[in-house]
């Protein structure tokens with residue numbers, strides 16, 4: 001997703017650009033983009049009048065923040081002891097093959113980022129895969145296939161909806177045409193008059 005500095009500015013304004021709200025601002029930007037884009041960090045430093053190096057210091061200190069682009073969905077495989085002995089390596093291998101990426105990487109279509117973690121604190125459910133905050137316990141390669149299929153389907157249907165919406169907007173009549181149809185008076189601009197002359 002492209003960084004919109006207007007949206008980042010809105011986030012900053014939500015906290016009145018207070019230095020004390022730096023963590024909250026970075027958290028909101030992270031939530032919006034799944035990472036902290038450099039231009040957003042620069043804008044935060046500028047608006048909060050905080051040295052850029054300090055903002056980077058905070059951003060790199062907390063594990064919750066990412067300074068690298070991440071996918072729309074974050075898949076985390078627990079590789080802690082309990083998960084490891086119950087088959088986490090097989091699960092990780094299956095996901096790597098499915099997505100075609102190594103842990104720490106993002107798919108080319110920016111849909112998935114694969115990560116590993118040492119323990120998710122739910123060892124009784126081992127082996128665990130976490131996708132976008134949802135815990136999938138007692139995972140098997142088959143379960144993993146089903147999970148990712150579900151996410152792919154979701155992505156496809158969202159894309160379809162967006163396409164439809166776009167096509168709908170294109171087919172919508174212009175304001176003047178709509179007014180003509182409704183019988184309301186049409187305000188003619190210079191360009192519409194020129195167009196009419198050409199006809």
Ligand code: FES
Pocket residue numbers: 078079080081082083084118119120121122123124126128
């Ligand atoms: S080792 Fe995986 S949840 Fe604890």
